[in-house]
Amino acid sequence: MAKMSHGPRSGSRMKMTKSIKERGFPKVNDLVKGFEIGDYVAININPSEHRGMPFHNFQGKTAVVKGRQGESYLLDLKVGTVRKTIIASPVHLRKIEIGKA
Numbered sequence: 001m002a003k004m005s006h007g008p009r010s011g012s013r014m015k016m017t018k019s020i021k022e023r024g025f026p027k028v029n030d031l032v033k034g035f036e037i038g039d040y041v042a043i044n045i046n047p048s049e050h051r052g053m054p055f056h057n058f059q060g061k062t063a064v065v066k067g068r069q070g071e072s073y074l075l076d077l078k079v080g081t082v083r084k085t086i087i088a089s090p091v092h093l094r095k096i097e098i099g100k101a
Contacts, residue, residue: 012056016047024048030091035073039065041093043075043086052089062096 009016026046035041043058052072063075063086073093075086 008055015056015059016045018047026091033090033093033095035065035090035093035095037065037067040096040098041065041073041075042096043077043088043092044094045092049089049091052087053092054086054088058086062098 004010026049030046031049041063043054043061043063045053045056045059047053054075058077061077061079063077065073066076066085067074069087072087072089075088075093077084077086
């Protein structure tokens with residue numbers, strides 16, 4: 001029997017699957033969108049773009065933009081009682097409005 005793989009995408013079959021209508025390369029606007037420091041973003045992984053992809057456990061989480069690193073963004077995220085810093089490309093992020101009535 002083969003040994004189980006423990007790669008970065010193991011155990012993510014359903015998280016990393018797009019519907020039939022969403023398949024294909026991401027739109028240009030998704031690749032070049034910008035965020036300001038302090039913005040709240042939702043981590044929404046686009047499986048067709050591998051560059052700057054955060055780990056699949058962070059799918060659906062909300063983070064705060066802390067800074068830039070090259071073309072990617074540094075995100076501050078609280079997981080339980082631990083603060084984590086994640087590097088993610090803008091194609092995997094969606095801006096959200098928190099606390100605005």
